Amino acid sequence: xxxxxxxxxxxxxIAALRDGLPDGVLVTDPxxxxxxxxxxxxxxxxxxxxxxxxxxxxxxxxxxxxxxxxLRVPVVPQGARTGLSGGANAVDGCILLSLVRMDRIxxxxxxxxxxxxxxxxxxxxxxxxxxxxxxxxxPDPSSWETCxxxxxxxxxxxxxxxxxxxxxxxxxxGLDVVLADGELLRTGRRTAKGVAGYDLTRLFVGAEGTLxxxxxxxxxxxxxxxPALALVAQFDSTAAVGxxxxxxxxxxxxxxxxxxxxxTTVRAVNDLANMGLPAQTAALLMVAVxxxxxxxxxxxxxxxxxxxxxxxxxAADDAExxxxxxxxxRLALPxxxxxxxxxxxxxxxxxxxxxxxxDGVARIAEEHDTVIGVCAHAGDGNTHPIVIFDAADPxxxxxxxxxxxxxxxxxLALGGTITGxxxxxxxxxxxxxxxxxxxxxRVHQAVKAAFDPLGILNPGKxxxx
Amino acid sequence: xxxxxxxxxxxxxIAALRDGLPDGVLVTDPxxxxxxxxxxxxxxxxxxxxxxxxxxxxxxxxxxxxxxxxLRVPVVPQGARTGLSGGANAVDGCILLSLVRMDRIxxxxxxxxxxxxxxxxxxxxxxxxxxxxxxxxxPDPSSWETCxxxxxxxxxxxxxxxxxxxxxxxxxxGLDVVLADGELLRTGRRTAKGVAGYDLTRLFVGAEGTLxxxxxxxxxxxxxxxPALALVAQFDSTAAVGxxxxxxxxxxxxxxxxxxxxxTTVRAVNDLANMGLPAQTAALLMVAVxxxxxxxxxxxxxxxxxxxxxxxxxAADDAExxxxxxxxxRLALPxxxxxxxxxxxxxxxxxxxxxxxxDGVARIAEEHDTVIGVCAHAGDGNTHPIVIFDAADPxxxxxxxxxxxxxxxxxLALGGTITGxxxxxxxxxxxxxxxxxxxxxRVHQAVKAAFDPLGILNPGKxxxx
Numbered sequence: 001x002x003x004x005x006x007x008x009x010x011x012x013x014i015a016a017l018r019d020g021l022p023d024g025v026l027v028t029d030p031x032x033x034x035x036x037x038x039x040x041x042x043x044x045x046x047x048x049x050x051x052x053x054x055x056x057x058x059x060x061x062x063x064x065x066x067x068x069x070x071l072r073v074p075v076v077p078q079g080a081r082t083g084l085s086g087g088a089n090a091v092d093g094c095i096l097l098s099l100v101r102m103d104r105i106x107x108x109x110x111x112x113x114x115x116x117x118x119x120x121x122x123x124x125x126x127x128x129x130x131x132x133x134x135x136x137x138x139p140d141p142s143s144w145e146t147c148x149x150x151x152x153x154x155x156x157x158x159x160x161x162x163x164x165x166x167x168x169x170x171x172x173x174g175l176d177v178v179l180a181d182g183e184l185l186r187t188g189r190r191t192a193k194g195v196a197g198y199d200l201t202r203l204f205v206g207a208e209g210t211l212x213x214x215x216x217x218x219x220x221x222x223x224x225x226x227p228a229l230a231l232v233a234q235f236d237s238t239a240a241v242g243x244x245x246x247x248x249x250x251x252x253x254x255x256x257x258x259x260x261x262x263x264t265t266v267r268a269v270n271d272l273a274n275m276g277l278p279a280q281t282a283a284l285l286m287v288a289v290x291x292x293x294x295x296x297x298x299x300x301x302x303x304x305x306x307x308x309x310x311x312x313x314x315a316a317d318d319a320e321x322x323x324x325x326x327x328x329x330r331l332a333l334p335x336x337x338x339x340x341x342x343x344x345x346x347x348x349x350x351x352x353x354x355x356x357x358x359d360g361v362a363r364i365a366e367e368h369d370t371v372i373g374v375c376a377h378a379g380d381g382n383t384h385p386i387v388i389f390d391a392a393d394p395x396x397x398x399x400x401x402x403x404x405x406x407x408x409x410x411x412l413a414l415g416g417t418i419t420g421x422x423x424x425x426x427x428x429x430x431x432x433x434x435x436x437x438x439x440x441x442r443v444h445q446a447v448k449a450a451f452d453p454l455g456i457l458n459p460g461k462x463x464x465x
Numbered sequence: 466x467x468x469x470x471x472x473x474x475x476x477x478x479i480a481a482l483r484d485g486l487p488d489g490v491l492v493t494d495p496x497x498x499x500x501x502x503x504x505x506x507x508x509x510x511x512x513x514x515x516x517x518x519x520x521x522x523x524x525x526x527x528x529x530x531x532x533x534x535x536l537r538v539p540v541v542p543q544g545a546r547t548g549l550s551g552g553a554n555a556v557d558g559c560i561l562l563s564l565v566r567m568d569r570i571x572x573x574x575x576x577x578x579x580x581x582x583x584x585x586x587x588x589x590x591x592x593x594x595x596x597x598x599x600x601x602x603x604p605d606p607s608s609w610e611t612c613x614x615x616x617x618x619x620x621x622x623x624x625x626x627x628x629x630x631x632x633x634x635x636x637x638x639g640l641d642v643v644l645a646d647g648e649l650l651r652t653g654r655r656t657a658k659g660v661a662g663y664d665l666t667r668l669f670v671g672a673e674g675t676l677x678x679x680x681x682x683x684x685x686x687x688x689x690x691x692p693a694l695a696l697v698a699q700f701d702s703t704a705a706v707g708x709x710x711x712x713x714x715x716x717x718x719x720x721x722x723x724x725x726x727x728x729t730t731v732r733a734v735n736d737l738a739n740m741g742l743p744a745q746t747a748a749l750l751m752v753a754v755x756x757x758x759x760x761x762x763x764x765x766x767x768x769x770x771x772x773x774x775x776x777x778x779x780a781a782d783d784a785e786x787x788x789x790x791x792x793x794x795r796l797a798l799p800x801x802x803x804x805x806x807x808x809x810x811x812x813x814x815x816x817x818x819x820x821x822x823x824d825g826v827a828r829i830a831e832e833h834d835t836v837i838g839v840c841a842h843a844g845d846g847n848t849h850p851i852v853i854f855d856a857a858d859p860x861x862x863x864x865x866x867x868x869x870x871x872x873x874x875x876x877l878a879l880g881g882t883i884t885g886x887x888x889x890x891x892x893x894x895x896x897x898x899x900x901x902x903x904x905x906x907r908v909h910q911a912v913k914a915a916f917d918p919l920g921i922l923n924p925g926k927x928x929x930x
Contacts, residue, residue: 111711111817112846134717156660167658169667170635185904191813192845193632194882195621195671196889196900197927198912202634202667206660223717246576252599252688293758348656352576380657381577420658428661435661439650443916447663450911462662 010050010093013073017051017095020063027052036078036098037090042343042391043401044086044427049076052096058176058184058215064097065213066182068456076458077209079119079151082143084344085425087155087208087461097213099150105129108221114173114190115219119150126219135221138165141421142333150214156206158421160329163379164256164290165222167421169205176216177204180452190218203447208423209458211451227319228256228288229298230326233305233312234281238262238362240309241283242355245378247304248287249351253297257288258379259329262358264365265373265386268335269328278312283358285310285378286325329375333386336373341391343404347411348382348420360410361385368403370396382420383411405431424462432462475515475558478538482516482560485528492517501543501563502555507808507856508866509551509892514541517561523641523649523680529562530678531647533921541923542674544584544616547608549809550890552620552673552926562678564615570594573686579638579655580684584615591684600686603630606886607798615679621671623886625794628844629721629755630687632886634670641681642669645917655683668912673888674923676916692784693721693753694763695791698770698777699746703727703827705774706748707820710843712769713752714816718762722753723844724794727823729830730838730851733800734793743777748823750775750843751790794840798851801838806856808869812876813847813885825875826850833868835861847885848876870896889927897927 014028027033028051037046050073055061068075074094081088090096103120110133117126123144126137140159141147147157153175158167174188188194188201204211235241241260248255261269261284270277277284285305289298302313316322336342349357358374361383365372376383385407389400408418408431418424418431433441444463451457455465479493492498493516502511515538520526533540539559546553555561568585575598582591588609591602605624606612612622618640623632639653653659653666669676700706706725713720726734726749735742742749750770754763767778781787801807814822823839826848830837841848850872854865873883873896883889883896898906909928916922920930 109815109817110715112815113714114815158658158660162658167660169660169664179904179908183904185908186902187905189813189882190815191847191881191885192816193623193627193813193842193847193885195623195632195634195886196882196884196893197897197905197909198672198676199634199664199667199670200905200908200912202664205664207663211663223719249578250575254688291757348654348658350574350577350579350655351657352574377658382656382658416656417654417659417661419661420656421660423660424662432662437651439644439648440652440662440665443644443650443665444662446915447665447912450915451908 013050013071013095016067016071017053017064021053021060025054025056025060027054033096036096039081039083039086039088041084041086041425041427042341043397044089046089047092047094049090049096050093052098054098054101056101058178061097061178061213061215062182062184064095065178065180068095069181069454072454072456074456074459077154077213079148079154080146082147083151083155083425084422085427087423087425089426091460100148102215108133110135112190113221115221117149117217117219119148119214119217121149123147123149123152130221131224134224136224137171137219137221139168139171149217153205153214153217154208155423156421158382160257160259160377163258163377164254169202171220172201172205172217173220174218175201175204175214177212177214179212180454180457185212188218206423208425208461210448210462211457225256225290226292228290228322229294229316229319230286230288230322231298231302231313231315232325233285233302233310234278235283235285235310236280237282237309238355238358241285244285244305244308244310245354246352247308248301251304253301255287255301255379256290257286259286260376260378261332262374264371265332265336265375268339268373269331272335272338273328273331275328286329288322332375336386336388339371340388343387343400345385345387345404345407346419346422347407347416348380349411349414349416351381353414354378354381356414357383357410361407364403364406364410368399368406370399370403372403380420426461429462429464478515478536478560481532481536482518482529486518486525490519490521490525492519498561501561504546504548504551504553506549506551506890506892507806508862509554511554512557512559514555514561515558517563519563519566521566523643526562526643526678526680527647527649529560530643530645533560534646534919537919537921539921539924542619542678544613544619545611547612548616548620548890549887550892552888552890554891556925565613567680573598575600577655578686580686582614582682582684584613584679584682586614588612588614588617595686596689599689601689602636602684602686604633604636614682618670618679618682619673620888621886623847625722625724625842628723628842629719634667636685637666637670637682638685639683640666640669640679642677642679644677645919645922650677653683671888673890673926675913675927676922690721690755691757693755693787694759694781694784695751695753695787696763696767696778696780697790698750698767698775699743700748700750700775701745702747702774703820703823706750709750709770709773709775710819711817712773713766716769718766720752720766720844721755722751724751725841725843726797727839729836730797730801730840733804733838734796737800737803738793738796740793751794753787797840801851801853804836805853808852808865810850810852810869810872811884811887812872812881813845814876814879814881816846818879819843819846821879822848822875826872829868829871829875833864833871835864835868837868845885891926894927894929
């Protein structure tokens, strides 16, 4: 028999994997395997996997990593592949390690306010299960009904409620992680506080599987807040909406939601849902408050919007009407994608630079002769400019791609970051290097090498090795 | 001239430091330097420093690290030395790098809700400055009137308000860090959200200067909450107070403070302040609420305490009386230290195990024939058993030390951690290894080596190299 370390081809990988996995876990049919090769990022290359492993146990994940170490084969961990940066995309010859079958909620404890879950648990399923105890798991990415907790942890996912309740990272107390060599590392704690040693837990959050494979998570839960009451304010200029966001924050309000749609997005939603929104709207701001008595605070926020220049402020009468407002916000992406293929960007800027960001994106759209609609988690300064293009037209795709990059450049110039909640993946790797600078890149590479000396864990994602 | 890398003695270190530092920054008098050699941890060894550098600029810190790299000399970064784990203690021949003179608040921005500060800023000074904008910097360690933000970041400090508002780590958005070789790394962001690359910011928080020297921090601020309203509940058993804490949490309350004192502590405070507390008190629980209308919620919490078995519940009439309750809590440590020298432990357990922890500590006190008073941030499960002993009696000191260790062992057995907010330093290094296990230790060492290949940054603290 040949020396194991010399094995390289897909057949060798498959043979080594099979020797340790039960039937039904290993997918080797090339067409089926290829169907796992992509997440939801458009214009993002993917390679051909050697195989897919639909792992069901920690031991199987350890087996995969031991095989990968022995054969020097890359491993790409995956959840529901709803990511938007190509982080879960295959690289040639890799093992796609899917964690979706590890989907048990192992424990919910209402006194310690923690959940212990496997990585394949769907975000919405955890929210539902926690709800039975009067608790909630706040991070709510748009894909919450299908995305997995493991994927949320990998990308550091955010969502609408993060302006008040924070992002995934703030809810991860401890992790079980299978390391590159197959060893099992336990990080963190289930206590509310703890500073014992380096914060390895947080290092794995947002690392997109480049440092290890998360196989279990201890998550903090919160009491379910009261139903939110929302208002919608319309502005005829980006400067006015920027002033409103700044005024609400500076006055000390902590809304549970503060969403912005630009003129392009408002028109698209209007066309889709026939909502009769006024034509002069340059930006629409939606603000919700979920305190026990939200009315007075919401009214105060409405007055600040008017003072900032809103030409119309409509406050919901009750939680039901508030939910309808929110449903309109959730139409933004589908409405824009009726216009063409969308590349959704994810640039966060300091809250005070929001108007500058909106104006800059409008300028970029004009310069690159492309349509860009902007939704934003305005309270966080986290904008999602969505570049719309005709995928059948290579020149249009190229212009879209250039606009996408220009948006990140704008964000950096405004003191922001190239990704607020979607992650780097392969899509933004070169831009990350620009954000980090040479010292930051060097430190990232040193950290990567400390965890993955052979470079087998999701290679080419986040940082060049 | 001798090859620079061969230099080793204190004179060589001093000569190399002097060549690049202005007058008044370098302290070489051995007696004066020795006065910087300790933090506030009792029974914690300290070595003899070669010199102290009272750095005033980032460039001076870079100079120190370049000298240290060239000469292979250890560097121990320091703030106000109010730490309780020996993290700032000198090692033989080291450069003590004090950051206390870098004490400028560079910026407070009420729209972005951030502060940019140097590491020597005193916690209370930042709180005061933020207060002028209606903002607050929540982490409030007991030493908040003297401790520095840099020290808070190094240890991952907590405080009384953390049960609602979280610990230091949650407020650090970005850092400037001088690395072992003197290079300047910028981590993180000033935006509310961001997931660009590995979370290096969080890796430096709680690393006690073993990975780099923090020279600037961008911190999140929050709106100042309304004044808190507090109650005091007295219990005649630890089981009853444990039930009360669990009931308050399970009912979805989020108090702004939830502090516990055990019988020993209550008696000590009573003796010090002549407060006339009942003799049968086995535990006293203090709970505060800082919502806009705290009365009804506080009353509901009081009822839960009674249902759990409190024999007396006294709610404050107003914020002023509430502040008096809190003042009594702040007397706990001084009251206990009237009885002897105190070693303050810092073990966090899952909230549900609080009564088990109290009972276990009482058992340990008896077994080791020593006095132990417990204060706890009960809402976090973060206990501070304070072992009291006669420092002049070596046998008593030895018993105290054994009890101190036994408390950590108990915490681990209850699913907790050896440190909730004070850090590891040299005091708890061996216990950290026990908490982490062999895989965790190996990963810690790999991370340490990635940042500090020569082992010059606060060697011997946190993790053995």
